[in-house]
Amino acid sequence: xxxxxxxVEGAIRAGLDCYFGYPITPQNEIIAGxxxxxxxxxxxxxxxxxxxxAISMVHGAAAAGKRAMTTSSSxxxxxxxxxxxxLAGSRLPAVIVNIQRGGPGLGNIAPAQxxxxxxxxxxxxxxxxxxxxxxxxxxxxLDFTFEAFDLADQYRSPVLVLxxxxxxxxxxxxxxxxxxxxxxxxxxxxxxxxKGRDAFFICSLRLPVPExxxxxxxLQKVYREIERREPRAEAYRTDDxxxxxxxYGASARLCREAVDLLRDEGLKAxxxxxxxxxxxxHKKLLASLKKAKTLVVTELSYGQMLDDVRLAVAERVPxxxxxxxxxxxxxxxxxxxLGRKLLKKSRRKNASKGKRR
Amino acid sequence: xxxxEKKVFTxxxxxxxxxxxxxxxxxxxxVHRLVAEAIEHYGIRERTVCVAPVGCSVLxxxxxxxxxxxxxxxxxxxxxxxxxxARPDLFVMTYQGDGDLAAIGTxxxxxxxxxxxxxxxxxxxxxxxxxxxGQMAPTTILGQKxxxxxTGRAANEGPPIKVCEMLGTMDAPSYIARVTVDKPAAVRxxxxxxxxxxxxxxxxxxxxxxxVLSPCPTYWRLPPVKAVKRIEEWMVHTFPLGVYKDKEAxxx
Numbered sequence: 001x002x003x004x005x006x007x008v009e010g011a012i013r014a015g016l017d018c019y020f021g022y023p024i025t026p027q028n029e030i031i032a033g034x035x036x037x038x039x040x041x042x043x044x045x046x047x048x049x050x051x052x053x054a055i056s057m058v059h060g061a062a063a064a065g066k067r068a069m070t071t072s073s074s075x076x077x078x079x080x081x082x083x084x085x086x087l088a089g090s091r092l093p094a095v096i097v098n099i100q101r102g103g104p105g106l107g108n109i110a111p112a113q114x115x116x117x118x119x120x121x122x123x124x125x126x127x128x129x130x131x132x133x134x135x136x137x138x139x140x141x142l143d144f145t146f147e148a149f150d151l152a153d154q155y156r157s158p159v160l161v162l163x164x165x166x167x168x169x170x171x172x173x174x175x176x177x178x179x180x181x182x183x184x185x186x187x188x189x190x191x192x193x194x195k196g197r198d199a200f201f202i203c204s205l206r207l208p209v210p211e212x213x214x215x216x217x218x219l220q221k222v223y224r225e226i227e228r229r230e231p232r233a234e235a236y237r238t239d240d241x242x243x244x245x246x247x248y249g250a251s252a253r254l255c256r257e258a259v260d261l262l263r264d265e266g267l268k269a270x271x272x273x274x275x276x277x278x279x280x281x282h283k284k285l286l287a288s289l290k291k292a293k294t295l296v297v298t299e300l301s302y303g304q305m306l307d308d309v310r311l312a313v314a315e316r317v318p319x320x321x322x323x324x325x326x327x328x329x330x331x332x333x334x335x336x337x338l339g340r341k342l343l344k345k346s347r348r349k350n351a352s353k354g355k356r357r
Numbered sequence: 358x359x360x361x362e363k364k365v366f367t368x369x370x371x372x373x374x375x376x377x378x379x380x381x382x383x384x385x386x387x388v389h390r391l392v393a394e395a396i397e398h399y400g401i402r403e404r405t406v407c408v409a410p411v412g413c414s415v416l417x418x419x420x421x422x423x424x425x426x427x428x429x430x431x432x433x434x435x436x437x438x439x440x441x442x443a444r445p446d447l448f449v450m451t452y453q454g455d456g457d458l459a460a461i462g463t464x465x466x467x468x469x470x471x472x473x474x475x476x477x478x479x480x481x482x483x484x485x486x487x488x489x490x491g492q493m494a495p496t497t498i499l500g501q502k503x504x505x506x507x508t509g510r511a512a513n514e515g516p517p518i519k520v521c522e523m524l525g526t527m528d529a530p531s532y533i534a535r536v537t538v539d540k541p542a543a544v545r546x547x548x549x550x551x552x553x554x555x556x557x558x559x560x561x562x563x564x565x566x567x568x569v570l571s572p573c574p575t576y577w578r579l580p581p582v583k584a585v586k587r588i589e590e591w592m593v594h595t596f597p598l599g600v601y602k603d604k605e606a607x608x609x
Contacts, residue, residue, distance in 0.1 A: 017443060018439065018442060018443050020439065044442045044443065046438070046442060048435065048468075049464050049465070049467075049468035050464055052429075052432060052435070052464075052465075053432065053435040053438075053464065053465055053468065054435075056428060056429060056432035056435035056436045056439065056465070057435050057436070057438050057439035057442070058439060059426070059428070059432075059435075059436050059439060060408070060426065060428075060435070060436035060437060060438060060439020060440040060441075060442075060443065061439040061440065061442065061443035062439075063406075063426040063436070063439070063440060064406070064439070064440045064443040064444045064447070065443075066443040066444075068439065068443070082429050082432075083429060083432070086427065086428075086429050090426075090427060191406045191424040191425075191426055191440065191447075192404075192406075192424070192444070192447070193401075193402070193403045193404035193405055193406060193423075193424055193447055193448075194402065194403060194405075194422070194423055194424050195403035195404070196403075199418070199422050199423050199424050199425070200424050200425070201409070201418040201424075201425045201426075201427070202425070202426045202427060203409070203418075203425075203426070203427035204427060205415065205427055
């Protein structure tokens with residue numbers, strides 16, 4: 001099945017109650033899939049008048065204690081930033097899937113990764129973060145969408161699944177499974193009508209300075225806990241790697257193939273694939289660099305994840321950067337050639353160092 | 358002999374005892390009371406969720422003792438849609454001002470109405486932005502002076518948007534009415550309209566909206582009594598009172 005269909009499958013398995021969305025390419029299989037599958041299950045599907053409305057409908061359903069989600073692609077997710085900020089400020093759980101396309105603006109419908117900053121820095125106003133999960137296969141589109149609901153509930157926070165048009169459209173075998181679920185949390189804060197209790201007001205509004213200051217401290221405490229507990233990455237053949245690629249999502253798939261080809265030539269290459277883009281897996285990246293002489297960062301954008309890599313790695317190893325946009329991507333041949341060149345260069349350098357000694 | 362005291366008025370238990378922050382002569386206090394009394398009328402406080410406005414009445418949750426959710430400016434009908442679709446058993450309403458409903462949230466109210474969304478909207482129209490300090494609203498009357506129309510709203514800024522007339526053209530809404538609160542008789546009529554609107558939702562008849570023409574003495578630059586008189590002298594000509602859509606009457 002396609003990655004987009006896998007999102008639908010993962011969400012339904014996770015117990016999605018209410019889906020609201022607005023059509024945009026390249027994620028239309030999701031909204032169509034939801035329209036076909038949710039009503040027969042007695043769950044809510046509604047096509048909204050805009051992405052602004054979709055995310056606000058998600059807000060309402062989440063405030064009523066339900067599992068709610070929306071999906072979109074880059075320009076649509078930009079419109080949703082208003083609502084995501086309100087969700088974060090109101091501490092409401094929700095799942096947002098972004099099947100990224102080329103930008104800025106209307107750009108095109110080709111796969112891209114230009115929304116990394118928006119996703120990982122809290123793309124709306126105010127000081128907040130959202131967990132960002134980055135799948136690299138149709139299987140992970142299912143698994144991560146499923147997990148996103150548990151994470152959202154656990155931390156009372158919107159959670160993003162950041163994918164792209166290539167993963168969304170690509171068909172590959174998917175095991176229809178329920179990934180390990182976390183403990184289902186109660187929602188005693190939900191709006192149900194004030195029966196036998198005081199009335200609740202779910203809001204981001206805190207007019208008095210001490211109240212908003214305290215609210216921000218609480219949010220930051222949650223974010224620190226997420227940073228401690230949730231960073232995730234996949235280390236692929238990095239144990240003895242002299243050259244480490246780091247890339248996420250579709251870019252990581254290309255790098256993995258390049259690593260295998262370099263290994264076939266006897267060259268020690270590896271891949272560190274961040275799975276959570278926020279929290280960024282700093283420690284896992286550093287651990288993968290034990291032997292590394294060079295780190296290659298590849299993105300379908302011009303140096304966004306690169307910032308996080310630099311924060312993690314500092315000057316420890318030289319960093320090479322490969323950026324693409326507008327739907328272009330590196331060829332595996334190009335990655336292998338670069339890997340070969342860099343590995344041979346570092347070997348020569350080592351050899352000459354040896355001579356001097 | 359002392360005549361027996363007769364109690365003629367009690368604060369609705371759906372209102373909190375808090376004193377409101379509204380300016381003297383503002384209509385919000387009356388509209389809050391009418392909403393609370395309508396909720397009390399149906400005995401639905403314990404299953405009511407209101408989507409709070411952005412504007413002067415952003416603090417409405419302090420005065421009406423019911424569950425509330427915030428919405429971004431203009432998005433109340435979308436948030437209410439989310440709540441209602443998630444929990445159709447709840448009574449879900451929005452309380453919105455003119456900037457909220459008729460400018461930034463035009464798309465949301467039009468589409469909620471067009472879906473016949475089973476929610477109720479209370480639309481307080483005072484022809485000006487109050488919270489931000491008296492700027493032109495979508496319902497500001499031609500010639501009306503505001504901080505952003507210092508010489509009066511001009512033709513090229515557009516005539517005021519007539520929400521009831523616009524939504525009244527749609528097939529789906531159940532009940533659309535415009536009322537005011539400028540004198541006791543009008544307040545009683547307004548309450549009846551709100552009760553009718555809420556009843557439509559409770560009977561699963563779909564979308565209802567009551568527009569309330571309300572005075573804003575502060576940004577009309579008038580003393581409260583003159584501001585109230587101004588509604589009849591000046592506002593009602595642009596925004597005629599009445600029922601703009603009543604599906605039950607049409608069907609009868």
